[in-house]
Amino acid sequence: xxxxxxxxxxxxxxxxxxxxxxxxxxxxxxxxxxxxxxxxxxxxxxxxxxxxxxxxxxxxxxxxxxxxxxxxxxxxxxxxxxxxxxxxxxxxxxxxxxxxxxxxxxxxxxxxxxxxxxxxxxxxxxxxxxxxxxxxxxxxxxxxxxxxxxxxxxxxxxxxxxxxxxxxxxxxxxxxxxxxxxxxxxxxxxxxxxxxxxxxxxxxxxxxxxxxxxxxxxxxxxxxxxxxxxxxxxxxxxxxxxxxxxxxxxxxxxxxxxxxxxxxxxxxxxxxxxxxxxxxxxxxxxxxxxxxxxxxxxxxxxxxxxxxxxxxxxxxxxxxxxxxxxxxxxxxxxxxxxxxxxxxxxxxxxxxxxxxxxxxxxxxxxxxxxxxxxxxxxxxxxxxxxxxxxxxxxxxxxxxxxxxxxxxxxxxxxxxxxxxxxxxxxxx
Amino acid sequence: xxxxxxxxxxxxxxxxxxxxxxxxxxxxxxxxxxxxxxxxxxxxxxxxxxxxxxxxxxxxxxxxxxxxxxxxxxxxxxxxxxxxxxxxxxxxxxxxxxxx
Numbered sequence: 001x002x003x004x005x006x007x008x009x010x011x012x013x014x015x016x017x018x019x020x021x022x023x024x025x026x027x028x029x030x031x032x033x034x035x036x037x038x039x040x041x042x043x044x045x046x047x048x049x050x051x052x053x054x055x056x057x058x059x060x061x062x063x064x065x066x067x068x069x070x071x072x073x074x075x076x077x078x079x080x081x082x083x084x085x086x087x088x089x090x091x092x093x094x095x096x097x098x099x100x101x102x103x104x105x106x107x108x109x110x111x112x113x114x115x116x117x118x119x120x121x122x123x124x125x126x127x128x129x130x131x132x133x134x135x136x137x138x139x140x141x142x143x144x145x146x147x148x149x150x151x152x153x154x155x156x157x158x159x160x161x162x163x164x165x166x167x168x169x170x171x172x173x174x175x176x177x178x179x180x181x182x183x184x185x186x187x188x189x190x191x192x193x194x195x196x197x198x199x200x201x202x203x204x205x206x207x208x209x210x211x212x213x214x215x216x217x218x219x220x221x222x223x224x225x226x227x228x229x230x231x232x233x234x235x236x237x238x239x240x241x242x243x244x245x246x247x248x249x250x251x252x253x254x255x256x257x258x259x260x261x262x263x264x265x266x267x268x269x270x271x272x273x274x275x276x277x278x279x280x281x282x283x284x285x286x287x288x289x290x291x292x293x294x295x296x297x298x299x300x301x302x303x304x305x306x307x308x309x310x311x312x313x314x315x316x317x318x319x320x321x322x323x324x325x326x327x328x329x330x331x332x333x334x335x336x337x338x339x340x341x342x343x344x345x346x347x348x349x350x351x352x353x354x355x356x357x358x359x360x361x362x363x364x365x366x367x368x369x370x371x372x373x374x375x376x377x378x379x380x381x382x383x384x385x386x387x388x389x390x391x392x393x394x395x396x397x398x399x400x401x402x403x404x405x406x407x408x409x410x411x412x413x414x415x416x417x418x419x420x421x422x423x424x425x426x427x428x
Numbered sequence: 429x430x431x432x433x434x435x436x437x438x439x440x441x442x443x444x445x446x447x448x449x450x451x452x453x454x455x456x457x458x459x460x461x462x463x464x465x466x467x468x469x470x471x472x473x474x475x476x477x478x479x480x481x482x483x484x485x486x487x488x489x490x491x492x493x494x495x496x497x498x499x500x501x502x503x504x505x506x507x508x509x510x511x512x513x514x515x516x517x518x519x520x521x522x523x524x525x526x527x528x
Contacts, residue, residue, distance in 0.1 A: 067457040071487075098460070133502075136490050137483045 009091025051347030076115025080196030096157025107160025113351025168411025172354025242355030265298030302329030
């Protein structure tokens with residue numbers, strides 16, 4: 001009998017909203033976080049729009065002491081810490097006191113794709129100028145891959161595993177699965193899961209050069225992110241962070257925590273860059289296997305999935321993903337659960353995508369609605385062959401009996417992560 | 429050379445109290461508990477009394493270098509323990525740099 005894993009806290013720093021309450025509003029109303037980006041114009045990017053969280057100075061002042069504000073130059077770390085603090089507070093968990101012992105039952109598995117690029121750039125300039133002694137103490141702690149989990153460890157006084165995972169755009173989804181599995185194994189009672197990524201041209205440049213960013217929509221940013229659509233022409237680069245506090249049901253109930261949702265199960269695998277899989281494209285057979293393994297782990301059948309929050313970036317991967325879901329969930333032609341792409345509003349937040357979108361799933365489960373998937377019409381012809389248009393809401397749809405959402409994340413390297421989240425009901 | 433040594437003290441115009449005041453402002457954000465600053469004197473030890481994280485002392489030294497436009501050698505930085513020692517070091521270095 002494996003123990004049940006529940007969500008007791010959520011935090012989000014997204015391009016269209018900061019904090020869960022405003023994010024919920026943004027999702028319901030289909031608010032786009034995609035805006036023109038003059039830096040990308042000046043630097044000669046083909047894609048000149050982006051999706052960056054609108055962080056205000058007063059929020060930073062409220063959350064961080066002056067020294068932290070001055071030295072924390074990595075935007076990804078700022079997003080990650082803000083989202084984690086919201087989740088931790090929502091869960092009603094304590095902040096450590098000086099002199100206290102670390103909390104041995106609580107840890108973090110918080111991922112990132114590339115979160116220290118700003119301080120790394122500054123450090124490279126100084127080193128090249130022969131000023132290595134001017135680097136100070138704040139370079140390593142921000143540029144090391146595990147910078148975010150190291151910061152979170154200290155912020156919350158965590159005494160269990162504190163690690164950073166990284167699997168490109170599957171990172172956020174993967175972090176939740178890894179954290180949940182640690183609790184399931186009985187090795188931790190509380191795990192802070194999530195992921196973050198920095199914003200800016202140094203993160204996005206390589207994608208622009210690969211021509212995977214949308215380049216025909218600079219004049220109309222809000223219509224630029226068009227997952228599932230015949231107009232899909234690449235993704236909008238984004239950034240941000242999402243965070244979840246996962247807990248064993250027993251622990252959550254023993255402390256009287258408010259339960260926000262349940263983690264049913266998940267699966268992580270890869271396609272070996274074989275059978276059509278490459279560094280940048282998924283092996284569909286492996287994707288289907290990941291989806292089926294997740295169902296098995298959750299001990300449910302495909303027909304129990306009410307909605308899918310896809311990876312769906314607005315690239316040629318979208319029709320393949322829809323086809324893979326049809327196969328994995330064993331869906332009859334013409335019928336299809338709801339499917340949407342949060343990226344239609346917030347662009348592709350890369351390593352942060354999976355965790356931000358998992359927060360979106362939990363908000364939808366709690367609120368009993370499916371958020372619109374913007375700019376999806378006209379549908380990509382291969383997708384229109386598989387599902388009816390009504391499966392892809394263009395405005396928010398109330399779904400009172402919404403119980404289970406499947407969430408996928410795929411990354412460069414041919415890696416996959418799929419998980420299943422459920423509305424909280426003690427008796428399911 | 430002898431003449432330089434003679435005129436050198438005249439360039440040390442900076443008052444000890446002014447240096448101390450400026451130093452406290454530099455150190456302030458690094459001190460984890462604000463009340464520790466109320467008991468600060470020249471004998472205060474940066475790590476033991478002001479409880480500054482030892483890894484952050486390197487940042488304090490870099491801030492001091494920038495604020496006073498001086499260079500502090502690695503040896504001098506490593507032997508720095510108290511507020512008084514830091515003031516002495518700043519005064520001697522400020523004098524040295526303005527003497528050139």
